[in-house]
Amino acid sequence: MLSRKRWFLTTWGAIVVALASMGAASEKPGTSTRFSGTMTGQASAPQEPLSLWYRQPAVEWTEALAVGNGRLGAMVFGGIDRERLQLNEDTLWAGGPYDPTRPEALEALPEARRLIFAGKYREADALVGKQMMSKPLGQMPYQTVGDLLLAFPSIEKVSDYRRDLNLDEAVASVTYTVDGVTFKREVFASPVDQVIVVRITATKSGRISFAAELKTPQKASVEAQGSDTLVMAGVNGSSQGIAGALKFQCRVRALASGGTVETEADRLVVTNADAVTLLVAAATSYKSFKDVSGDPEGLTKAAIAAASTKSFDALRAAHVAEHRRLFRRVALDLGTTEATKLPTDERIRNSMTSDDPQLAALYFQFGRYLLISSSRPGTQPANLQGIWNDSMSPPWSSKYTININTEMNYWPAEPTALSECVEPLVAMVMDLTETGARTARVNWGASGWVCHHNTDLWRASGPIDGSFWGFWPTGGAWLSKHLWDHYEFGGDRTFLAKVYPALKGASQFFLDTLVEEPEHKWLVTCPSLSPENGHKYGVSICAGPTMDSQILRDLFTNCIHASTILDVDGEFRNKVEAARARLAPNQIGKEGQLQEWLEDWDMEAGDIHHRHVSHLYGLYPSDQINVHDTPELAAAVRKSLEIRGDNATGWGIGWRLNLWARLQDAEHTYQILKLLLGPDRTYPNMFDAHPPFQIDGNFGGTSGIGEMLLQSRTRFEAARMTGEIELLPALPRAFTTGSIRGLRAKGGFEVAIEWVNGKLVAATIHSRLGNPCRLRYGDVIRDVDIAAGQTYRWDGR
Numbered sequence: 001m002l003s004r005k006r007w008f009l010t011t012w013g014a015i016v017v018a019l020a021s022m023g024a025a026s027e028k029p030g031t032s033t034r035f036s037g038t039m040t041g042q043a044s045a046p047q048e049p050l051s052l053w054y055r056q057p058a059v060e061w062t063e064a065l066a067v068g069n070g071r072l073g074a075m076v077f078g079g080i081d082r083e084r085l086q087l088n089e090d091t092l093w094a095g096g097p098y099d100p101t102r103p104e105a106l107e108a109l110p111e112a113r114r115l116i117f118a119g120k121y122r123e124a125d126a127l128v129g130k131q132m133m134s135k136p137l138g139q140m141p142y143q144t145v146g147d148l149l150l151a152f153p154s155i156e157k158v159s160d161y162r163r164d165l166n167l168d169e170a171v172a173s174v175t176y177t178v179d180g181v182t183f184k185r186e187v188f189a190s191p192v193d194q195v196i197v198v199r200i201t202a203t204k205s206g207r208i209s210f211a212a213e214l215k216t217p218q219k220a221s222v223e224a225q226g227s228d229t230l231v232m233a234g235v236n237g238s239s240q241g242i243a244g245a246l247k248f249q250c251r252v253r254a255l256a257s258g259g260t261v262e263t264e265a266d267r268l269v270v271t272n273a274d275a276v277t278l279l280v281a282a283a284t285s286y287k288s289f290k291d292v293s294g295d296p297e298g299l300t301k302a303a304i305a306a307a308s309t310k311s312f313d314a315l316r317a318a319h320v321a322e323h324r325r326l327f328r329r330v331a332l333d334l335g336t337t338e339a340t341k342l343p344t345d346e347r348i349r350n351s352m353t354s355d356d357p358q359l360a361a362l363y364f365q366f367g368r369y370l371l372i373s374s375s376r377p378g379t380q381p382a383n384l385q386g387i388w389n390d391s392m393s394p395p396w397s398s399k400y401t402i403n404i405n406t407e408m409n410y411w412p413a414e415p416t417a418l419s420e421c422v423e424p425l426v427a428m429v430m431d432l433t434e435t436g437a438r439t440a441r442v443n444w445g446a447s448g449w450v451c452h453h454n455t456d457l458w459r460a461s462g463p464i465d466g467s468f469w470g471f472w473p474t475g476g477a478w479l480s481k482h483l484w485d486h487y488e489f490g491g492d493r494t495f496l497a498k499v500y501p502a503l504k505g506a507s508q509f510f511l512d513t514l515v516e517e518p519e520h521k522w523l524v525t526c527p528s529l530s531p532e533n534g535h536k537y538g539v540s541i542c543a544g545p546t547m548d549s550q551i552l553r554d555l556f557t558n559c560i561h562a563s564t565i566l567d568v569d570g571e572f573r574n575k576v577e578a579a580r581a582r583l584a585p586n587q588i589g590k591e592g593q594l595q596e597w598l599e600d601w602d603m604e605a606g607d608i609h610h611r612h613v614s615h616l617y618g619l620y621p622s623d624q625i626n627v628h629d630t631p632e633l634a635a636a637v638r639k640s641l642e643i644r645g646d647n648a649t650g651w652g653i654g655w656r657l658n659l660w661a662r663l664q665d666a667e668h669t670y671q672i673l674k675l676l677l678g679p680d681r682t683y684p685n686m687f688d689a690h691p692p693f694q695i696d697g698n699f700g701g702t703s704g705i706g707e708m709l710l711q712s713r714t715r716f717e718a719a720r721m722t723g724e725i726e727l728l729p730a731l732p733r734a735f736t737t738g739s740i741r742g743l744r745a746k747g748g749f750e751v752a753i754e755w756v757n758g759k760l761v762a763a764t765i766h767s768r769l770g771n772p773c774r775l776r777y778g779d780v781i782r783d784v785d786i787a788a789g790q791t792y793r794w795d796g797r
């Protein structure tokens with residue numbers, strides 16, 4: 001009891017006495033961070049302009065600030081007397097290794113195809129639904145670790161409260177003043193030391209007292225260990241009949257200078273400290289999609305022990321340096337207005353009705369921050385929520401939806417100089433070549449590998465959720481594009497050799513499963529669908545949706561280039577070339593639109609304003625269609641976009657942003673950007689709103705802002721790659737004067753651009769690989785040879 005008494009006798013005058021009289025036992029930390037006292041003063045903007053900041057604590061989760069090291073994540077609420085850190089670890093998903101293949105699918109395949117080519121789409125859909133979907137019908141959800149809750153003695157009055165997230169340092173801070181004493185909390189997730197660090201300080205000694213608890217909805221128990229550590233140990237849950245197979249631990253250690261740290265049954269109590277550092281580690285027993293033999297206890301103990309030997313300053317400095325190594329590669333200036341003096345939530349609220357170019361720059365950099373914080377070498381790829389999720393059953397299970405969402409997450413990676421962050425995606429694709437080979441063999445009787453529209457931690461690859469959404473065999477092929485993109489940007493032949501089997505296996509699957517469509521004898525996927533859009537017959541099941549042919553054209557082309565560069569598989573390459581020549585072409589329909597399906601059903605589609613714009617893949621993210629080389633098709637894309645309309649879910653707007661940028665309509669692109677940055681699609685913490693929160697829109701936004709300033713593609717002659725770089729292709733009036741440096745272009749270039757009054761004044765193109773380069777600015781084209789390591793300056797003339 002003595003320790004509790006001491007806590008109450010610490011700092012807080014009358015309120016503390018009142019609390020004491022209520023009895024310490026009632027003083028259990030709750031989860032609400034709402035402050036019931038009074039707040040005075042108006043904190044001003046942080047010094048670092050690349051900061052999100054607020055004058056009140058977060059109450060809702062979408063107001064809290066995200067920190068992460070790729071693997072560990074925390075949402076920091078910045079409460080005053082109650083702090084909440086909602087915690088994630090990127091391998092804490094439900095279930096365990098499982099095999100969702102379905103042998104009856106193969107039996108039904110010929111009949112499903114027959115029905116489709118006979119125009120009996122509904123019957124085909126019923127058969128696919130009954131016999132060809134995975135068992136179980138869903139995949140495993142990504143789940144929360146729980147909360148670290150800190151309860152500080154109650155206070156009545158604080159002044160100058162501010163919380164912020166400094167994107168340049170990747171540190172979230174909270175500061176406020178009580179009775180002349182300024183309290184500060186800093187939180188970061190260190191990629192170097194693999195711990196989340198919480199530092200609590202005050203401007204007077206002996207003023208820091210609080211109790212810390214861990215809470216979780218998982219099957220877990222919490223107990224104190226020794227005098228300064230809390231340990232939560234548990235097992236993951238089952239889902240849809242797949243038993244939980246993971247153990248996990250979360251461990252918190254308090255290191256105080258001054259005062260005392262004590263433990264009670266399930267909490268830590270800090271009393272009268274001068275400064276406190278909390279170290280938080282978490283891990284599961286996940287080693288791979290087929291190995292769950294890891295040792296979370298050993299891992300968390302080791303992480304805490306190692307971090308404990310370092311000073312807070314050393315932990316912070318190492319973290320900031322590693323973050324900046326990636327983050328500072330790109331600097332963007334779009335101009336600044338008075339709006340930058342306002343808190344971020346106010347700017348988001350105002351953004352639809354005023355021009356705030358720095359908000360766009362902040363959004364751009366926030367996307368880069370999020371990718372660095374949710375996807376680092378060795379971690380899991382960024383899922384639908386990156387790594388941040390407070391739920392046991394999040395929307396769409398917070399998995400990997402690969403009919404757009406996961407790919408969109410990685411759109412900004414290469415162009416904004418974060419190519420390392422793609423590693424987890426590449427690793428996942430390599431896993432899928434294994435699980436996807438099983439699905440190819442069992443469900444389709446095919447060689448190679450396949451993944452349908454979703455996957456999860458266990459790399460499930462079969463069709464899920466229902467035939468309308470799930471029976472789409474082209475997800476793995478789309479993911480494979482990112483392997484090729486990595487080569488196009490970086491030119492790393494060793495990497496290409498490593499991933500070539502994935503490109504080859506994805507191609508093999510389609511060589512085995514493409515069928516001849518009766519009318520034109522084109523080779524098409526069947527059954528398939530145009531992601532999540534119903535066609536004329538009220539179902540989505542069909543043969544040869546346009547998107548599939550476009551994705552396969554890319555896959556085959558990339559596979560052909562890769563085998564040429566690596567000088568392997570000549571005979572196989574011939575087969576792929578022959579198949580590519582027979583893919584269904586892009587077709588223009590009666591409205592002048594790019595047809596979504598083999599037949600001109602667009603105006604009779606289930607939803608002509610559908611959020612997915614799958615058939616426009618050819619313009620973005622692909623380069624098959626562009627305004628210079630295929631102007632008629634680009635015009636058809638434009639028509640399709642006009643029919644679809646501008647408004648959509650967060651990622652739907654994000655995709656439209658990139659597409660309009662590729663159409664090089666600057667002002668329309670800017671209007672789309674406003675829709676994305678406005679309060680309907682951006683939460684106060686700058687997370688994208690589908691709604692609900694889905695991170696893809698953030699990444700689509702970053703990519704789209706990049707596409708407004710620079711677009712690049714390659715051409716190949718045998719193994720020789722030429723880069724084509726277009727400067728300021730969609731620069732709106734609102735970004736009249738500005739600069740960007742550090743963007744990457746395909747072909748191995750690093751680009752800086754400066755413009756004044758809407759006109760290019762100077763660009764530098766640094767060649768990393770020495771490939772030939774074609775530059776374009778407006779109507780001006782210039783072919784240049786820049787030796788590797790050299791920089792070329794251009795004024796656009």
Ligand code: FUC
Nearest residue numbers: 384396401405532649694
């Ligand atoms: C696709 C989209 C939905 C949502 C989900 C996660 O199914 O159609 O809008 O984004 O993925």
